[in-house]
Each structure stands twice: as C-alpha cells, then as structure tokens.
Amino acid sequence: MTISAKRAPVRVGVVGLGRLGKRHATNLAYRVPGAALLAVCSPLDDELAWARDALPEPRLYAEYDAMLADGDIDAIWLVTPSSLHAEQIVAALAAGKHVFCEKPLSLDVAQCEHVLAFAREHPELQATIGFMRRFDPSYRDAYEKVMAGKIGRPFMIRSQTTDKNDPEGFFVRFAPNSGGIFLDCTVHDIDIARWFFGHARATRAYAAGTVALHEGLRECGDVDNGVGVVEFEGGRLAVFYASRTMAHGNDTHSEIIGTAGALSVGHNPRASRVEIYDESGVRNECTPTFFDRFEEAFLHEAQAFAASIGARGERGASGSESAGATLADALEATRIGLALREALETGTPVVL
Ligand SMILES: NC(=O)c1ccc[n+]([C@@H]2O[C@H](COP(=O)([O-])OP(=O)(O)OC[C@H]3O[C@@H](n4cnc5c(N)ncnc54)[C@H](O)[C@@H]3O)[C@@H](O)[C@H]2O)c1
The missing domain is CATH 3.40.50.720 (NAD(P)-binding Rossmann-like Domain)
Incomplete structure (x- = not known):
C-alpha cells in the first residue's frame, strides 16, 4: 500500500x-x-x-x-x-x-x-x-478468484468461527454484552458470505445450538456451540458453525462452492508451516486465538x-469498499445474526 x-x-x-x-x-x-x-x-x-x-x-x-x-x-x-x-x-x-x-x-x-x-x-x-x-490475504485472494469467475457462480458457503475452549470462562463473563454466539462469532461468517455473494439479500434463517461445556451461558440464553443455515436470494445458501469449546485452538475456515469449482480458505488452521513427526503421527500446531490467526x-x-x-x-x-465493511454491510450482518438468534430461541425458521 x-x-x-x-x-x-x-x-x-x-x-x-x-x-x-x-x-x-x-x-x-x-x-x-x-x-x-x-x-x-x-x-x-x-x-x-x-x-x-x-x-x-x-x-x-x-x-x-x-x-x-x-x-x-x-x-x-x-x-x-x-x-x-x-x-x-x-x-x-x-x-x-x-x-x-x-x-x-x-x-x-x-x-x-x-x-x-x-x-x-x-x-x-x-x-x-x-x-x-476482508483484509486477510487468503480471504482476499479467494475473493478475487471468485470475482474473476474461477469457480463459476458461487452458490454455497460453509463457514465456521470456532474458538479454543477457555476453562476460565471468559466467554461466560463476556456473553451478557456480546449479543450471543451468532452476533459475536458468526457475524464474521455472515459478512464473508454476503461479500462473496455480492451482497445478496438474506431471505430465511434456521438455527440450532447446544451447551456442551459452559453451563453459565444458559443464564443469558446463549449456547457454546451453534449451527445456522441462511438462505439468500438467487438460490444461494450458507451454513455456519460457531463454537467456544474447541480443544485444538482457533479454527476459522470457509469453503466457497460454485458451479465450476470450489475454494477453501484456512482449512488446516496451522499456526506455522512446521510439521511435527512424533509418536502421535504427523501434525501442525493450531493458531491459539483469533488474533494469532x-x-x-x-x-x-x-x-x-x-x-x-x-x-x-x-x-x-x-x-x-477498499476501506472495509460499510455501515450498511454491518446493519445486514446484525439483522441476519439476530434472525439466527431468534431461530435458535424459538426453534422455528425466521423469514427476513
Ligand atoms: N474482530 C474480531 O475478530 C474481534 C475479536 C474480539 C473482539 N472484538 C470486538 O471488540 C470489542 C471489544 O472486545 P474485547 O474482547 O476487547 O472486550 P474486553 O471486554 O476485553 O474490552 C472492552 C474494553 O472496553 C472498555 N470499556 C468498557 N466500557 C467503556 C466505556 N463506557 N468507555 C470506554 N471504554 C469502555 C473496557 O475498559 C475494556 O478496555 C467487542 O465489540 C468485540 O465484539 C472483535
């Protein structure tokens, strides 16, 4: 720059x-x-x-x-x-x-x-x-490839934001002001989906979730693992997963699937290019936090x-757009995140 x-x-x-x-x-x-x-x-x-x-x-x-x-x-x-x-x-x-x-x-x-x-x-x-x-070099590279038509028409995105489990319960203390797992974590995946789909309008949201470890989240109606499906206009679909309980680290990755190919970003959440060969086999260490990733x-x-x-x-x-997400993008991300939360709370799909 x-x-x-x-x-x-x-x-x-x-x-x-x-x-x-x-x-x-x-x-x-x-x-x-x-x-x-x-x-x-x-x-x-x-x-x-x-x-x-x-x-x-x-x-x-x-x-x-x-x-x-x-x-x-x-x-x-x-x-x-x-x-x-x-x-x-x-x-x-x-x-x-x-x-x-x-x-x-x-x-x-x-x-x-x-x-x-x-x-x-x-x-x-x-x-x-x-x-x-949007400023991560790998996501940006994928975006430019999609915009150049390398995978045809993108119609499906699978994207996850999953954090390493924090036994100290930071997320439980953070939850009352975070808006819940979909507005706090999935909101990133929602923004990525809208970005790759050319700002297509979301039409319906489905969600489910569970408390796997952090019982304290129930008090503010939150979960530590959530799954969402969002339909967008033009027959586009997004499947989101968010978690606070990963054993291995921050594992954020996305797949963009098109009519002529697919792209995957960060599928192996490795912290570096070092591979460890030992009695456990062959492995990478994982990025510990969102900031490391x-x-x-x-x-x-x-x-x-x-x-x-x-x-x-x-x-x-x-x-x-080169300055980043606009207020209008952020409004849509909140609207979709809230629809997922409502779908989780009510157990029924939410029409947007
Ligand atoms: N982009 C990302 O991936 C990402 C990751 C983590 C957090 N965030 C966002 O960043 C924000 C902060 O998250 P965090 O994890 O640093 O939280 P945090 O609780 O660690 O920090 C919040 C800060 O706000 C300060 N604060 C509280 N009330 C204030 C007030 N009235 N005026 C001025 N300062 C005040 C606190 O003293 C503290 O310094 C949240 O909105 C969160 O969603 C984004």
Missing part, C-alpha cells in the same frame, strides 16, 4: 483497551504509517497504566466525552463492548470525528438504522465496521482505514 509521504498522519484516539483494544492501539502506534496514536480512553486505571508503559506517550482519558472534546483527534477507534457501539459511533460523528468501530455495529436493528441515518447526515466523515476478515488482517484493516481517510481529503468523500 503506498501512502503519500506528504499526507499528515490521521490522529487517532483508541477507546477500550481490553483483549483486542491493546492490539489495535499497538498497531496504530507502531505499525500503521498513515496513522498516529494520539490518545487512548479506558475507565480502568490498570488499562491506562498499561498504555502509559506500552505506547508512545498517548494522552490518557478516563471519560469518552472528554476524549471527544479533544480537537486534535481526527478519528475515534472503538474497541468497547458491543452493546455500546451504536451510541458511541453517533457521539463520535456528532463531534466531527471519523470512526472505526469493532464488529458488530449494534445488537439491535433499530439502533443500526439510527446510526446509518445519522451517518448519512455526515458524508464528510468515514465510518467503518471492523470485519477484518488474523494478526495480518487487523494490521491491513488499520492501514486501509488510515489510507482511506487520507485519500478522502484529496478526492472528497466516497463509500469506497
């Missing part, structure tokens, strides 16, 4: 320094040439202490509103609980800031629509949702966002 040396870097404020926020902040501070990490915000003292030690002297904010009032910040980078995204995006746009926000846009369709309506009034500002899988994608996503804002200054506003 070439970034004009003359462009001033986009000055970013990262909000939320938890599991993923620390990663984004580190990328923006050290690995994104078009961005400068100007400030961070967290309500927790220990997270601000981490920022003081690990980052190059960012301004520290304990209050989101105080950060929004900082006139030196060009873009807000939200890595906060999903239940806060919609209101925080609107507040950032109202303060005249570009926004990057982690997925999902919201856990509620009406809130998503409100964000879209508000953003339409601010076409000069970029608002992107972090479906980073998608480290490059998170970086490319940040670089693309910074480049897109820099380019806006030169060519004016645009909804260029």
